[in-house]
Amino acid sequence: MTTQLLGTSIIGFSRGSGSDVCGQAIHPASGGKLEPAYLAATADEVNRAVELAGLAFPAYSTLPGAQRGAFLRAIAEEIEKIAEDIAVRGPQETGLPEARLRGETARTTGQLRMFAALVEEGSWVDARIEHAQPERQPVPKPDLRSMHRALGPVAVFCASNFPLAFSVAGGDTAAALAAGCPAVVIAHQSHPGVAELVGSAVMRAALATNMPEGVFSLLYGGGRTVGISVVQHPVIQAVGFTGSRSGGTSLMAAAANREQPIPVYAEMSSVNPVVILPGALERSEVALAEAFFGSLTLGVGQFCTNPGLVFLPEGKGFGFIERLRELVTAATPGTMLSPAICQAYADTVEAISSTEGVQTIARATAGDGQGAAAVFSVSLRRFLEADVLRSEMFGPGTLIVRGSLEEIEAAIPELEGQLTATVHGTSEELAANASLVAALESRAGRLIFNSFPTGVEVCHSMVHGGPFPATSDGRSTSVGTMAIHRFTRAVAWQGFPDACLPAELQEVNPRGIRRLVDGQFV
Structure with a gap:
């Protein structure tokens, strides 16, 4: 250096x-x-x-x-x-x-x-x-x-x-x-x-x-x-x-x-829920699990958008879970950003794994200072009963929640505010589950379809925010x-001489910007 x-x-x-x-x-x-x-x-x-x-x-x-x-x-x-x-x-x-x-x-x-x-x-x-x-x-x-x-x-x-x-x-x-x-x-x-x-x-x-x-x-x-x-x-x-x-x-x-x-x-904080509809599982449970695993473990799970919660239809997705089990079991742990972050992740994982009704799908082994991938499963009913299960695992850990589509939709309003909410399925399923999407919209700042929340595009239309506690101001x-x-506030000038106005508001528009003039954009 x-x-x-x-x-x-x-x-x-x-x-x-x-x-x-x-x-x-x-x-x-x-x-x-x-x-x-x-x-x-x-x-x-x-x-x-x-x-x-x-x-x-x-x-x-x-x-x-x-x-x-x-x-x-x-x-x-x-x-x-x-x-x-x-x-x-x-x-x-x-x-x-x-x-x-x-x-x-x-x-x-x-x-x-x-x-x-x-x-x-x-x-x-x-x-x-x-x-x-x-x-x-x-x-x-x-x-x-x-x-x-x-x-x-x-x-x-x-x-x-x-x-x-x-x-x-x-x-x-x-x-x-x-x-x-x-x-x-x-x-x-x-x-x-x-x-x-x-x-x-x-x-x-x-x-x-x-x-x-x-x-x-x-x-x-x-x-x-x-x-x-x-x-x-x-x-x-x-x-x-x-x-x-x-x-x-x-x-x-x-x-x-x-x-x-x-x-x-x-x-x-945000757990970034992912809802998987049957059509996504029918396409390829293995490919979906592999893509999900990549998003979960990206940066050792230390992005604010790693998917820490998955809603899976009851009685489906066994191939998805099995492939995820294989990937997590074989996963190489990664060094976390600091000892404090590493300890906080370990404590949260331990609290979730020891909660009544939670099944450990797979946990990789971690060394000192490392975060290891972990996947747990729980019924939707138990998920709603135990507050700890809705906590953020800031690291490569996720919780799979099983229930009917009707139960999943009813549970969405019980979630805290999130940065993102993701749906995997077909276009037809998306249209047929408009009320589910609307429920997710009420809880998140960015809705994602058939992709993953990690990777925040820096552009004019990005929204990286959401209802509390994802952010303090959604x-x-x-x-x-x-x-x-x-970092701005609106200011109005009434009756000012043209020469005394900011350039952006002067009649001849010296900066050539787009303005709303008498209700019409010019």
Whole structure:
């Protein structure tokens, strides 16, 4: 690795100088500590980072889209320059293979460029114009114009399972910066070195494109200490988080208890139910089991979209289960992201396997620090009785629930909110079970037919969100360009002179964007 890591926070365009060690990266397979030790941001440094963000906001939020786009593109370019360093440090800190880190680097830079193109074009602001009608009776109609404006500085918490795509310059940061919001990012203790590499790249991009100091800062010290302090700071106006349910709800409470409550967009837990209809089993139970196994064990089951729950029609699918048993029994365990995640998975698997009425279909053998595939089965009645069976197994484990199609449909509303819900079957079955699909729609942000939930396409139409507790606000997404609206608010201007309006709302439309004018898109 060519880049020297300093182990300190990034405060605007400066480096932190704290003295208290808050952690050190640990190699998940060996347990060995990686240099350097990381120093926690001091209270003064936290305050300085947030205040710099507040000072940067007026100038940054009003920059033309072309300049914000240039900044986002510069971040992507700077990250690509350190791709080799990421490919070296990333596997050491996370246990993830080099190919995964390279793929995630490309996904992150592609996402940044996607947001850059969005703000450069400009129509995302949803400009609306209603011309005055002074002669209207009985009350004249005023001239009214509205559009989305940046909300303010945003706190972003890095995720443990995605050291790039949901971390320092990941989706939350990209959406915030695109919207015009400075970002104060809290590094995750599991991959501090990768965080520093990417954070330094963002700082270089900000300097190269003449962004105001404070548009970005990266703080070390942990979400429950430094992170809570950032969320409680009155300058912060929104929060982006990907992580555990306990962590997300803690941030929600902290944000709600402020003198001025602010929104928290937290992605937390999801078991991603899969409903298998008879037609899918008739096509090929073996092929379906093999594809399902691939999705279940992808990334050692440490994606938020791994399928942790399967509804199978009673009296069917024996070939599916048998092939899944063979695959799981022979499965090679994988190193998990951290000892804490590994222990949490082991504890959940043990709790489910020891629950009355649960049958163990197959369990692979795991070594220290490893997650092994596991498949269990239970009746639908027992599934609804035992709360533990509806818990997320964050790892390569899944639960098969057996019941009639009528019972399965009736059970769907009993599920918590999910990121995804999947149906396998024929087109005719899908049409015939519209009420089942509607029930799944009420519980999930993304519906999938004859495919699998792992693999979240980064594009304009993606919805990566869902009802609580999949996310804290099911009206939003953390992937795709719709995410920009989490960090904006609508503002209207009534009766303003044309020259005093934002360019997007001026009569001649100087930015050439799509607008809703007197009820017609122009």
